[in-house]
Amino acid sequence: MATLNEIETWLHDQLPALLAEHEIPGAAVGVLYGGEVVDHAAGLLSKATGVEATADSVFQIGSITKVWTTTLVMQLVDEGKVDLDTPVREHLPDFVLGDDGAAAKITVRQLLSHTAGFEGDIFNDTGKGDDAVEKFLATLAEVSQLFGPGEMFSYNNAGFVVLGRLVEVVRGKPYGVVVREHLFSPLGLQHAATDPYEAILHRAAVGHLRATPGEAPEPAPIWALTPAMAPAGAMLAMRPRDLLAFAQLHLTGGTTADGTVVLSAASAAAMQEPQVKLPALGMMGDSWGLGWELFDWAGTTVIGHDGGTIGQGAFLRVVPEHGLAIALLTNGGDMIEAYRAVFSHVVKELAGLDLPEMPTPPATAVEVDAERFLGTYTSDALDLTVRQDDDGKLWLDQVPKGIFAELGPAPEPVELVGRDEHSLIAVEAENGLHTPHVFLGDDGTGRALYLHSGRALRRATASEA
Known part of the structure; x- marks a missing residue:
């Protein structure tokens, strides 16, 4: 020692x-x-x-x-x-x-x-x-x-x-x-x-x-x-x-x-x-x-x-x-x-x-049920939208609100890959961290109710999305 x-x-x-x-x-x-x-x-x-x-x-x-x-x-x-x-x-x-x-x-x-x-x-x-x-x-x-x-x-x-x-x-x-x-x-x-x-x-x-x-x-x-x-x-x-x-x-x-x-x-x-x-x-x-x-x-x-x-x-x-x-x-x-x-x-x-x-993307992305994760999750601070492009890749769009929107432009879309059956992880590191996104609960239709990355964001209703 x-x-x-x-x-x-x-x-x-x-x-x-x-x-x-x-x-x-x-x-x-x-x-x-x-x-x-x-x-x-x-x-x-x-x-x-x-x-x-x-x-x-x-x-x-x-x-x-x-x-x-x-x-x-x-x-x-x-x-x-x-x-x-x-x-x-x-x-x-x-x-x-x-x-x-x-x-x-x-x-x-x-x-x-x-x-x-x-x-x-x-x-x-x-x-x-x-x-x-x-x-x-x-x-x-x-x-x-x-x-x-x-x-x-x-x-x-x-x-x-x-x-x-x-x-x-x-x-x-x-x-x-x-x-x-x-x-x-x-x-x-x-x-x-x-x-x-x-x-x-x-x-x-x-x-x-x-x-x-x-x-x-x-x-x-x-x-x-x-x-x-x-x-x-x-x-x-x-x-x-x-x-x-x-x-x-x-x-x-x-x-x-x-x-x-x-x-x-x-x-x-x-x-x-x-x-x-x-x-x-x-x-x-x-x-x-x-x-x-x-x-x-x-x-x-x-x-x-x-x-x-x-x-x-x-x-x-x-x-x-x-x-x-x-x-x-x-x-x-x-x-x-x-x-x-x-x-x-x-x-x-x-x-x-x-x-x-630190968490890192797996060498081979875990196959996930993308439909369970797709959608917009909202809070008073930001909206997070998980979407899938024509090539099947998953992306996270971030729209800051309030004081957070005033600190600078909205972040670029983040590519996500499967980490396990309940979570996705950012492909690229930001400030040294590949951020995991954990999906919890069920909205009654088989889709996740919450996206959790430290804060729990609730799935947006039809009027909020």
Whole structure:
């Protein structure tokens, strides 16, 4: 096994070349092992300014924020102020959805495990004030229910805004203030920001996007998503070292290095218990806990989460059995390729583990019942249409909606081939990933009811198609 110092040397020697190879403007990496941390950064925070990335630079952590929000909720559980299995309406009577019956039943646990069942990619802009999260709840009034609460998994950003509002109501303070008082402060974080106004006080990374496939990433036109999405991942920015301090909290049963109890051992353990099994989706976990993604790496349990904002990507994996945590923060380019290169080396050298292989198209496409898959699957964020051409090839057409349509032109059609009897997979990789598409359920005519690629999209009705 390698030492932590050897890992630090490897990062120093290899990170610049990895960034160049994968067109990543800048990145920072941190590794926690045996209670000690090493970190390293390379590249640029912005190609527009030429400011270099350092280990003290702050990057957005995106949806890793959801584990922070979960921790805030579990603190309320510890204090007896919230019960995981009671309807969230007990605390938020103004929580409304298009399906009022579902809204009345959805529990805190279902929100934390992405099983609430309503449309999740809702990014409504409700302003920049401290009331942005509060105002967001009213915008869910027409949001549709994809499936009954608790029936299955579908990644849900909006659900974590609801949880952020729960935290605000019980604490009587805005979400950002609660994060700082109940997590940043006890963890001693000095380089962590809850919004752009704090991030600008540090060396802050800017996201980079490709205008078209094949073009070099260039600085994004905006820094962050709407403030209402803060509890889901729109605002928090920090160093890898700060993210690892949070990971250490969950490795030590909720206690900080100086002995401060931030979360009970029972709640820290509960967050790591499986709540729902996932379809075979590639980068995502095998199951989901409370906030945490749960992975099975050849019999070793790994917890983690990824985050993606506007041109920034974050990756966190924690291996409790080995006291190991790795954080990678990036600002554009082929980020998944860098994740695989860094994490595969570190987990092999420090824990003797092999990073699971990414899904790839089979050498010979599996024959599938195409008629079961063909059609349009819809959500408030995008429409996905599976079609078959005259040569029998299957294609996926993607039509983004709302804020996603504003980020650039619609993606080119993606060729799909059979992966198994229930799924198709992209022939070409995008950002290092051949995305699997799993088809679930039955619409009553033998056709799949859902297309699942992390989010469950429901087959469009005749009027929607």
